Amino acid sequence: MRRAPPPPADKLVAALDVGTSKVSAMIAEPAGEGRLRILGTGQRESRGVKRGFIADMEKSEIAIREAVEQAERIAGLSIDQVFVGFSAGGLVSNLASVELAIGGRRIENGDISALLDAGQEAIDPEGRMVLHALPALYTIDGMNGVKQPRGLHADRLAVDIHVIAADPAPVKNLDLCVRSAHLGVEAIVASPVAAGQACLSEEERELGVALVEMGAGVTNVSVFAGGMLVGLKAIAAGGSDITDDIAAAFGTRRAEAERIKCFYGSAMTSPRDNHDMIELAPIAGGQEGMEATRITRAQLVTVIRQRLEHIVAEVEAALKALGFAGPFGRQVVLTGGGAELKAIADYAQGVLGRAVRIGRPSMPGLPEAHSGPAFSTLAGLAQFAASDALDLRTGFASPGADNRPQGNMLQRLIATFRTQY
Template sequence: MASQPRITRVFGAVNIGSFRVSAMIAGMTENGEMTVLGSGHRAAQGIKRGYVTDMAAATYAVRDALERAEKLAGTSVTDVWIGASGAGLASRISQVEIEIGGRRIEEEDIEQLLAAARDALEPDGRMVLHAQPACYFLDGADGVANPKGLHAERLGVDIHTMLADGAPMRNLREAVENAHLHVEAIVASPLATGYACLTAEERDLGVALVEFGGEVTNVAVFAAGMLVGLTAIPTGSADITDAIASTLGIRRFQAERLKCVHGSAIASPNDHRELVAVAGPGDDRSGPIARGADEQNRIPRSELISIITGELDRLVSDIGRALETHGFSAGFAGGRSGSRSRQVVFTGGGAELAGLADYAQAALGKPVRIGRAPQLRGLPEAHAVPGFATLAGLVLYAAEDPVDVRTVNTGQQITGQFGATAMARRLWHAMKEYF
């Protein structure tokens, strides 16, 4: 029997969402394959639309989710990468150039360029989460992965900076540190999710990634290999649940079950004849009857779908406006080159709603697919769904550990391209290619 590949590095990740807090422990094998050792989740507490609203409750949720993952992994971690959404996330692309004078580009020139980019950061009082070299350009050529050894008059770089409101991010960090954990970095969830759901080619051609979360929907536009635009919409799948509960006069947990079990974004001709039970197994049958229900507390499925699509209409309209703001609808998605692709990828827990891709495709007038967590070795089937894509993306991001210009030191190997390994199991091949 062949021996299992040896684990050389272990990564811990915690994704803090408004609906759930999830954790994953993964290991990188000696042959460059990412293996999930354990994962766990629990209902979120003390989090509202990406903001910590109860420090003690949020800390407990983080600790509990990680302990579940540690129990399955058979090991513990002290360092974690955190995924965060909301809290005023914003994306910015800036360009920095230096003179080369026609000679060959050396490592020192790249270090000088990134140092200039570091000095040019202008966060405007906000917290910088990432400041990464996305791709280099020289003279008339752009999209250069590694300029070392090339001749040029001028050398430049696109720097992708992710900003956030400082106080909410400090609250998030403190909630995790109170659980006796060290925070390696706070990663904007659209960036981590992009690692999980998008290929390097999609990011290069241009694609919109819609994270349909519990209380926040992030609309991120990628082009030329980098995230070039981001809009956070303070609406999510929980708002659909609330609309069902309010319209029918039922409990939230009943509304959530109706949405998940019987809900759909697409109506069918038979919906008005199909009756669905409001009360589930084990529910108190003596509770109030839903508005419009029959004597057995059943409602037409068409009424449920009407409520869902009404809420989706408003959300998708906001998504469409966000795409227009970033130029996605006009044939240009930012960066140094225009976007040729018009694909939209929906992910997040809300993307598990039946029929969502067809509904969004018709509403937006663009090809839509559902983005799921990658098929990592050891990933439980229950976590290989859109709602856990960000969590998987966090460990892939941690494995790649992209260069941040704020931490570049003399002599550090700094060349590379955003997303050079869309999947961490390709890390080994990328290292051989670039290094």
């Protein structure tokens, strides 16, 4: 039986998520109706990333190369361009609002072009690097939520352009690291944008929802409303801090602490916790005379909850600062590797006083090993890459191209907007 020829390279979608604990890659191809057919996935332990920042270029490059090579072997083909997730702190979000007088006549293509020209002047990255410039719905004479204004009569036409920017140095380091692994960077995508694409329904994004992505080293808190991401904050804490607390409290290795956290850990207590015993290897395992340590599950849960109290309190403060309150602020979706801790949704719901659910990537065909909350960003990157969303990805300026003025990137953005009308 002859094997079907591989799809053309320009039809492939390749995603790369470089996180604090793992580097994961995915190769897929569009399968019609917005669906993707997954061809291959790969994963390696992240070596050289701290709190989402590249801290060791060589180690990170090796991990990236190995994860991508694994995905390529499974897919039976090679890739040369990837969409890369950026999860480090330093992300900022703001709106550039512009308005144009129409004079009561019908809105034409030239009016939309003029409006976007004004939008170009309104975008001010303040020395940061623009990762996304997402146009919100249009507003006509004070009535918002208009998807297509062309052909309608109006006195005034307005639009908000949502800008997500980051500190340049970490983005440049990530870009350089990926390119050093002989891969081209199609775009660098903010992790909250990708995770939101994978975990949130269109209705949730419209009505208002908070997405809390708890990674190994960073917890990103983002708020969606009116179909778009309207605010975000980063917290320099995550699942690896819980692991380190366990290792320090019971004198064991990080790998052993991670193991018992995954198998026995929980965010909630139970009556049996004082009776369930856990055996863990000492930090100097293998030495003569060293015996395995025995602890109760109650002791383990106590250590976990101490760190969780701090993280969830920071999340609560971030939600308050983002204005996520009242009837609008009732739904929270928790995702990322930290969301895999047993009963964490119940714990967060009790502390935050809001409905909390675990967000998993809604992507048919995902391998079981990559279908959990820890792979939300990876799945979202692939979906983002395959979507027709109006974004800077179509005019991405390489972070390494310091001689390329910011204005050129924004001009390409405006040109991209215009082609849609």
